[in-house]
Amino acid sequence: MEYIKLLFLSMIPIIELRGAIPLGIAMDLNPIYLYITCVIGSSIIAVPVVLAFRQVIDFFRHRKYFNKVIRWVDKKIEGRAKKLKTASIIGIIVFVGVPLPTTGSWSASALASIFKMRIVDAFFGIFVGNAIAGAIMLTLSMHVADGASIELILIALVAMVLALYFMKKRKKNKENISVN
Structure with a gap:
């Protein structure tokens, strides 16, 4: 039951797996099951969040004040589309992989929506980034629990x-x- 709670906790913005993994370690849960659960929970939320952010961007695209900003971003992105495709996947991996505040799945989903990444590419980048961040958080949490x-x-x-x-x-x- 604790793993299910942590699965859902790792889906919540700001907390994500960066908060769920240390909590699971504090609860004395199996680190491997904990890692897998939190990475899945933090990654699986990416697809609906990317789709939701795309709808929000489309909504604001038709608003007077936001239209200019969105068109400016679109022009900048379209001019560098090929370079950005590869760089954006790597960028998402690095962005999510470094476990700092506000660099989780939700923020990466917003960036993927802004960069108009394919959902498969966005999910891949977020999943790999979460796997890296999860390993870092698990290592740090276990060392802190051991008295480091x-x-x-x-x-x-x-x-x-x-x-x-x-x-x-x-x-x-x-x-x-x-x-x-």
Whole structure:
């Protein structure tokens, strides 16, 4: 019964598997069943959410103020469609795979809808990303449950975020230099 509760808990936005896995570890559940349950729960919600977000985008497309923004995004995406197809699948995997707040299935589904990804590609990217994020969360949760220092884990997460920030900043600087 606990696994069913965690399956549904992993479908809830914001909580998703990032909250369900640590809860399952705290409940002393089998880590393998817990991992599989939470990855399935967090991934299976992606298809209806992508379809729902597409309907919302279509609704706003016909509204005066939002139409301009949506048309601008459409033009940007259509111009880079081939590059974005491959990059968007990898981007969704990385986006979901790094277990940070607001980078779960729901946010990835919104991005997939905006990028007009095929549902199969969006689901694949979200599923693989959830599998990666689930493995990270399971590992971290088990180490915390075993008595590892939460401070060390937080320091590692901060270091990872800072590394990503500086890599992105460095890439922008290189692009600015090449443009000039």
